[in-house]
Every structure is written in C-alpha cells, then in structure tokens.
Amino acid sequence: MADRPGAPGTEEEAVNRTRAAILAWFDRHGRHDLPWQHPAxxxxVWVSEVMLQQTQxxxxVPYxxxxxxxxxxxxxxxxxxxxxxxxxxxxxxxxxxxRNLHRAAQHIRDQYGxxxxxxxDALEALPGIGRSTAGAIHSLGQGRRAVILDGNVKRVLARWHAVDGWPGRTAVARRLWALAEHYTPAHRCADYNQxxxxxxxxVCTRRTPRCHECPLQARCAGHASGRPEAWPTPKPKRRRPLRQTRMLILQHGDRVLLQRRPPSGVWGGLWSLPEAAVDADPKSAAAxxxxxxxxxxxxxPLRHAFSHFELDIHPIHLRVSGAGQAVKESDTLWQSIHDTGARAVAAPVARLLERLREYTP
DNA sequence: AAACCGGGGCG
DNA sequence: CGCCCAGGTTT
Known part of the structure; x- marks a missing residue:
C-alpha cells in the first residue's frame, strides 16, 4: 500500500518539513532588500546574476x-x-x-521582441547563460519553478549531504544537481532559491560556518561529522609530482664528464651530468x-621545478681514474672544470659545476 | 600567495 | 569527459 503524498512519516513529508524550515529561516534572516529584488x-535578475558570477x-550593487x-x-x-x-x-x-551579455541582449531584441x-532551454541557449543562471532567471525573475546550483548552493548541499568529491567533477555535479532538484519546491520556489x-x-560560509544559526543543523551530515568545513571537497591541487634522480659528478683531475641529452624532452640537446637511479650503486654506474x-x-640535494613536475637531484661526487670508453661517444666529453661556461647546461647542472669549481683548488 | 568562481571552448 | 581560462576578491 502506497503512502499518501505528504502523509506523516513519508519521505515527501520530511522533504516538506525541510523546505518549511528553510523558508521560515528566509523570512526572518534572508536578504529581502537586494536592488534586483525590487522589482525582480x-x-x-539576469544582469545581477551575471555580475554576481564573479563578484560579491x-x-x-553600485555597478x-x-x-x-x-x-x-x-x-x-x-x-x-x-x-x-x-x-x-x-x-x-x-x-x-x-560581451556575452551584450550579444545576448541583441538576440533578445532580434529573436524575442x-x-x-x-x-x-531558450534562456540557456543565450550566450553567457548556463544551467544555473537560466534557473535563477526562470525562478527569481519569472516566478516559475526552476533549480539553481551556484557556488553557495553547492556548498550548502555538499555539507548537508556530505557529498564527497570536487564539485567540478561531472559525477559530483550530477549528484548535487539531483539533490537540488529533489528539494526545490514548486510553491515559493523563488524564495527557496534565494x-x-x-x-x-x-551562514554556511566556506571557512567557518555558523552552524548554530542554520535551519538545517539538525539534518546536516557535515555538521554531525564535526568538520563541516571539510565540504565541499576542494579542487585537487595540481600538485606537481616529485621525481628523484641521481647526478654523477665524475671528476678526473680537473675535468668532469658531461653528456649531451637527447634532442627532445627535458633539457633537450643541453649538456648535463650522467644520471642514475637514486637507489643504484654509483660505483657500478661509473664502471x-x-x-x-x-x-x-x-x-x-637540489630541488628543481619544471612546469609539470619537480625534480629532486641527489648529487654524488666521484673522483675517478681510468680513461673510460665513454669519451669515444660523440655525446660524451671531459670538460675542464675551469671552463664549464663553454657548454650549454641546464640551470641546476650549472650550479653543481660551479660548486665543483669552488671546491677544487 | 593561493583559492575561488559559472560559463565557454577545446581536445 | 576533463581541462584550462579570465581577473578581482577573500582568506
């Protein structure tokens, strides 16, 4: 037997009570005197929404x-x-x-009188109007039911339902839109969205939410967790991966072994020091x-930053003997440490060679 | 100094 | 889909 809609104990009745709590809060504490609300x-509403996309x-207001x-x-x-x-x-x-606002206005003049x-859908097709802005115009300005999901609403919903994952990811955004859709009422939709x-x-501000002032406190999973500020999940830092390498400073008398790097890739075509894995035995590398x-x-060690990764260079200084067959290669040479400026080398290699010159009498 | 913000554009 | 961008404000 199906529950009657809105009957006590049903899901819909719970949603309605939540909406009522939000609207009651809005009546007492919401913003009712914003310039674009009179008249809305x-x-x-459109102009204000576009301005508010980027600014507090x-x-x-004066703009x-x-x-x-x-x-x-x-x-x-x-x-x-x-x-x-x-x-x-x-x-x-x-x-x-x-510019989008201007172009859209010309569309509105030419296509919509x-x-x-x-x-x-017609609103969303205009340049500069996406799903959320279209919803705001439709509800706040046209008195219809429409769902919005701007940065503020995303934060409230993500905390309330402890939605994990960065909202910029499609799957997370889909979940937030579904929640927004679920709660948005037909009655007083504009007030609810506002x-x-x-x-x-x-109230539900980014760093220090005022949960004690919030009508959703009792229902909020983020508040229950004790760490509401943990939502929404921040955008993943494009943390550059950290790689490790060993550079071999092979010194023979007052000369050091340089190798030319492959023409493409990092430091392409520049002269550099021989490299080895950090955990490899440098003696066998020399051998x-x-x-x-x-x-x-x-x-x-030296840390060097590239655009897409960072490199920790672990230099090891090796005094060596033996002619070595290495010099037979055209991309390998013994360079006088007093004249290293003669070769094009990458910045960290230049620092190492400079250090070598200082330490060699 | 770094995070943030909606929509557009690109691969 | 995921990624990057614009630029002024907040933290």
Missing amino acids: TPYR VATV FHRFMRRFPSPRALADAPQEEVLALWAGLGYYARA GELPADL AMMDLGAT ALGLKVDQAGHWP
Whole structure:
C-alpha cells in the first residue's frame, strides 16, 4: 500500500518539513532588500546574476544601479555600442561576460521582441547563460519553478549531504544537481532559491560556518561529522609530482664528464651530468662508463621545478681514474672544470659545476 | 600567495 | 569527459 503524498512519516513529508524550515529561516534572516529584488524582472535578475558570477554583492550593487540607469531594458542594452557596455563594466573584470551579455541582449531584441524568453532551454541557449543562471532567471525573475546550483548552493548541499568529491567533477555535479532538484519546491520556489543562496552566503560560509544559526543543523551530515568545513571537497591541487634522480659528478683531475641529452624532452640537446637511479650503486654506474671510483662523497640535494613536475637531484661526487670508453661517444666529453661556461647546461647542472669549481683548488 | 568562481571552448 | 581560462576578491 502506497503512502499518501505528504502523509506523516513519508519521505515527501520530511522533504516538506525541510523546505518549511528553510523558508521560515528566509523570512526572518534572508536578504529581502537586494536592488534586483525590487522589482525582480527577468532582465534585472539576469544582469545581477551575471555580475554576481564573479563578484560579491557589496561590490555589485553600485555597478548594478549604474547599469540599470543607463540600460533600463534589454533593448537599450542591445542598441548600445559594445564599448559603452564595457565602460560600465570596467572594474568588474571578466569582460567576456559583458560581451556575452551584450550579444545576448541583441538576440533578445532580434529573436524575442525585446523580452527574455520564458522557456528554460531558450534562456540557456543565450550566450553567457548556463544551467544555473537560466534557473535563477526562470525562478527569481519569472516566478516559475526552476533549480539553481551556484557556488553557495553547492556548498550548502555538499555539507548537508556530505557529498564527497570536487564539485567540478561531472559525477559530483550530477549528484548535487539531483539533490537540488529533489528539494526545490514548486510553491515559493523563488524564495527557496534565494534562501539557499543566502544561507550559503551568510551562514554556511566556506571557512567557518555558523552552524548554530542554520535551519538545517539538525539534518546536516557535515555538521554531525564535526568538520563541516571539510565540504565541499576542494579542487585537487595540481600538485606537481616529485621525481628523484641521481647526478654523477665524475671528476678526473680537473675535468668532469658531461653528456649531451637527447634532442627532445627535458633539457633537450643541453649538456648535463650522467644520471642514475637514486637507489643504484654509483660505483657500478661509473664502471659501466669504464671508470674506477677512488673516492665518493654525497652532496646536499637540489630541488628543481619544471612546469609539470619537480625534480629532486641527489648529487654524488666521484673522483675517478681510468680513461673510460665513454669519451669515444660523440655525446660524451671531459670538460675542464675551469671552463664549464663553454657548454650549454641546464640551470641546476650549472650550479653543481660551479660548486665543483669552488671546491677544487 | 593561493583559492575561488559559472560559463565557454577545446581536445 | 576533463581541462584550462579570465581577473578581482577573500582568506
């Protein structure tokens, strides 16, 4: 036997109580006096949303007033020269968005008779309007039910449901959109959406959420965990991998063995020191070059940063004897340590050779 | 100094 | 899909 919708104890009844708690919080603590709320026309909501994509409310407010005074309608915006639109945007940054706004206004003038379309897909097709901005215009400006998921709402939902994973990943975003869809009501949808944005902006803040002020505290998995600030999962740091190598400073009298690197790849074509695995026996590496090690000493490691990885260089200084067959190769030579500037070498190799020169009388 | 932010564009 | 970008603000 199916439960009646909204009957006590059902899932839907629980969702309705949650929505009621959010709306009650909004009535008391939400933001009701934002400039674009009076009146909340589709055009004003659109412009405010685009401005708010990149900037905080306090900064946006004066820009919004100036923009509306100069471009009171989509048609006024469409008819203006792009240069003038950009001039009123100056200081907000992300000027591609002002250009998109201008282009979209011209679409609205030419295709929709100067009024924003009341269709969600048509809104989303306009340049600079994605799924969330379209939802905001549709709900806040057009009084329809539509789901939004901006940065504030993402944070609230990710904490509330302890959604793991960076929201930039498709699978995580899908889960958050599904949660947003699940809770968004048909009744008072605009207030609900505004409430979620306000909650994220004023209570469920990134670093130090004010959980004691939150209507969702009792239901919130993030709060229950004791570490609500752990959500949303931060964007994975493009932490450059750290690699290790051994560089062999093979010194024979006042000369040092240099090898030319392959033409492509790291330090392509430059002269460098022979390399070996860090855990390899340097004596056998020298032996492979036909050299006998008389004396060995470890030098402190160097860290070198490339664009896509970091390299810890573990130098070992080896005084060697024996001619070595290595010099027969065209990409290997014995270089005087007093004249290492004659060869093109990578920066860390140059530092090592400099150090070698200092330590050799 | 680094993280953040919605949408667009690219491979 | 995953990745990068724009630029001013927050932390």
